[in-house]
Amino acid sequence: MSETVDALAARFRPGDRVKVRRAFPPGHLRTPWYIRGRAGEIERLCGAFANPEELAYNRPGLPRQPLYRVRFRQAELWPDYTGRPGDTIEIEIYQHWLEPEEATA
């Protein structure tokens, strides 16, 4: 009997540089619009959870997707940012939205 994979393996570790995929599919997406296409750093792995994009259509959302807290520099996100240069924002993003930074052109 083949066992269904419960959760996908985590591809990234804290400190890894990642880029958020630039994609705009319809539906319920937990990846904020303004962060798509931006580069950041994995702060931590939060665990693995059923994919809310699938749950939003009443499907199981399995296997569970690793969820990461990703840290971005505010000054890189907002051209008119007036806060301190070291300010960061952390966003929780599912693994299927992330790619290694160097792999993206």
Add this chain to the structure above:
Amino acid sequence: MGGEPAGAVERTEHDYAPWEKRVDAMLVLLGAPERGLMRTDELRRNIEALAPNAYESMTYYERWIASIAATMLQRGVFTADELGRKLAEVEARAS
């Protein structure tokens, strides 16, 4: 919202109207494990699917009930015709 300008955040406390509490309770009951008729993610998807002018003109729980109705139609819990007839019945009762 979503990185776009959306005006100032209103930091006011207010009491909920009885119908708002009923909408909240309705979602809890629909989502209870023994029923499983609605998920929070469906609530969010159908709120996000509202047209921008509808979203902006509706109050918080108006968005919820619109989303709950859309989800029930998508799930086949009731038909559009059944909902239309029930709404007409309730309107007639109120007038």
